[in-house]
Amino acid sequence: MEWVFWALAALCAGLVLFFLKIATTIWWKPLQLKKSFEAQGISGPPYRLFYGNSTDISRLVQEQTSKPMPLSNDILPRVLPYFHQWTKTYGQDFIFWFGSHLRLVVTHPELIKEICSTKFGKYTKLPGNPLAKQLVGQGLVGLRGEIWAQHRKIVSPAFHMDLLKGMVPTIVKSSASMLDEWSKLVLSGSSEIEVQKEFHDLTADIISRTAFGSSFTEGKHIFDMQTEQMILTTELLRSVYIPGFRFLPTTKNRQRWNVEKEIRKCLKQVIDAKKKTAAMEETGSYGADLLGFMMSESKKQGGVNVKNSASLSTEEIIDECKTFYFAGHDTTSLLLTWSIILLGLNQDWQERGRREVLEVCGRNKYPDADSLSRLKIVGMILYEALRLYPPGALLLRQACEAMKLGRLSIPAGTELFIPILAIHHDPALWGNDVNDFNPGRFSEGIAKAAKHPMAFMPFGIGPTTCLGQNFALLEAKLVLTMILQKFSFVTSPSYTHAPVYSITLRPQYGAQVIFRMS
Numbered sequence: 401m402e403w404v405f406w407a408l409a410a411l412c413a414g415l416v417l418f419f420l421k422i423a424t425t426i427w428w429k430p431l432q433l434k435k436s437f438e439a440q441g442i443s444g445p446p447y448r449l450f451y452g453n454s455t456d457i458s459r460l461v462q463e464q465t466s467k468p469m470p471l472s473n474d475i476l477p478r479v480l481p482y483f484h485q486w487t488k489t490y491g492q493d494f495i496f497w498f499g500s501h502l503r504l505v506v507t508h509p510e511l512i513k514e515i516c517s518t519k520f521g522k523y524t525k526l527p528g529n530p531l532a533k534q535l536v537g538q539g540l541v542g543l544r545g546e547i548w549a550q551h552r553k554i555v556s557p558a559f560h561m562d563l564l565k566g567m568v569p570t571i572v573k574s575s576a577s578m579l580d581e582w583s584k585l586v587l588s589g590s591s592e593i594e595v596q597k598e599f600h601d602l603t604a605d606i607i608s609r610t611a612f613g614s615s616f617t618e619g620k621h622i623f624d625m626q627t628e629q630m631i632l633t634t635e636l637l638r639s640v641y642i643p644g645f646r647f648l649p650t651t652k653n654r655q656r657w658n659v660e661k662e663i664r665k666c667l668k669q670v671i672d673a674k675k676k677t678a679a680m681e682e683t684g685s686y687g688a689d690l691l692g693f694m695m696s697e698s699k700k701q702g703g704v705n706v707k708n709s710a711s712l713s714t715e716e717i718i719d720e721c722k723t724f725y726f727a728g729h730d731t732t733s734l735l736l737t738w739s740i741i742l743l744g745l746n747q748d749w750q751e752r753g754r755r756e757v758l759e760v761c762g763r764n765k766y767p768d769a770d771s772l773s774r775l776k777i778v779g780m781i782l783y784e785a786l787r788l789y790p791p792g793a794l795l796l797r798q799a800c801e802a803m804k805l806g807r808l809s810i811p812a813g814t815e816l817f818i819p820i821l822a823i824h825h826d827p828a829l830w831g832n833d834v835n836d837f838n839p840g841r842f843s844e845g846i847a848k849a850a851k852h853p854m855a856f857m858p859f860g861i862g863p864t865t866c867l868g869q870n871f872a873l874l875e876a877k878l879v880l881t882m883i884l885q886k887f888s889f890v891t892s893p894s895y896t897h898a899p900v901y902s903i904t905l906r907p908q909y910g911a912q913v914i915f916r917m918s
């Protein structure tokens with residue numbers, strides 16, 4: 401029976417090592433990190449085993465989102481209440497805990513520039529919740545390092561401005577169709593329109609046509625699935641991830657599996673159809689849309705050496721398509737939504753924008769790429785909407801090795817929390833009118849709008865700046881121009897001001913606006 405003794409001894413030793421590792425992860429390591437930062441004068445809310453400060457974050461967010469706020473652009477206390485509260489207690493530089501992971505708050509633009517502009521191997525994106533990756537798969541948003549660089553090289557040509565300008569007629573066609581419906585509603589006496597839903601459907605139609613060459617009717621099922629996936633992902637991001645949880649057949653997990661499977665099936669059908677058409681026509685072209693350009697560039701990069709091919713597999717292309725669908729329409733629809741709300745509340749700037757549009761484009765002629773480039777005030781309005789209501793309220797990075805960041809020594813693995821919304825609302829950078837809607841601050845360009853040229857970062861900064869920002873701004877500028885040509889509008893008395901951060905920054909109860917024919 402000696403073997404039984406040794407087996408039990410080995411089991412006990414294994415359990416001891418396992419629990420020692422757990423204790424090191426959730427107690428000893430956080431304790432050492434806490435001491436390291438306190439020695440440098442940086443403190444924060446107390447650490448709690450397992451959860452860190454995640455329960456406090458959830459509680460504060462829930463308290464704020466349970467009720468609307470006054471009609472004001474001072475939205476930081478509602479959208480990031482934990483940051484707002486802890487800043488008042490611990491100062492601008494502090495640490496907090498998401499589970500057992502330490503997060504250092506970084507609000508100084510110069511340090512953010514260093515973090516986001518550094519070469520690979522210094523700071524990188526967080527590994528993230530494996531389940532949350534379903535939202536964009538292994539597309540550009542979720543990739544890191546060399547594979548990110550490879551994907552970006554292949555995807556970038558599809559977003560060159562010359563190609564995007566060629567998509568203006570498609571965007572005009574979709575927008576004109578929506579505005580014709582608005583005209584019918586206004587003339588029939590139904591002047592109040594919930595623009596958030598309208599812009600969601602419009603940008604979905606536009607991204608379907610420009611990215612996939614299909615109509616919104618054909619792509620609607622994918623959008624419905626991705627909307628459901630975004631809701632399921634948001635629930636995950638507000639909780640601490642438990643390793644192995646994604647394999648449990650819980651009700652929510654089964655929902656996630658089914659939605660993911662359906663989305664990938666639909667996108668594969670779109671890609672296979674393009675391949676089939678290209679083979680039949682023997683042109684070597686996959687079409688003049690974003691997906692077609694990406695597939696052509698992928699084929700070009702792949703060459704004939706399959707072993708060392710830099711081309712994307714079908715599954716990788718599907719992941720980039722998911723990024724197109726999510727980032728390509730959600731960001732633009734929210735930019736348009738907040739712009740219309742702000743212009744409805746600020747009639748002077750609405751009128752200034754309309755005067756410019758009528759002067760450059762006239763009332764009855766659709767804008768083109770050339771006229772868009774001359775609409776300076778409309779561009780300033782969009783920038784100010786992005787400043788006050790950036791789609792992404794925060795950015796997360798991780799230190800890959802021990803290094804210096806400003807005056808601080810940063811241990812390897814430290815997570816860096818960059819509150820974009822707080823930086824955009826910082827009076828030290830933007831002046832005492834920081835919460836006012838004042839597009840005029842961008843009259844001399846982005847670099848001179850604030851006291852630091854890097855204070856404006858709605859699409860991120862550095863090499864990982866959002867690849868689709870030119871597409872988003874071109875689309876938003878075109879749609880807003882066409883609205884100003886045709887309508888005057890005011891934010892409805894039924895509108896409830898309640899910005900909420902759910903993957904992106906959106907109105908919690910929709911955006912009701914009253915339109916009149918201009």
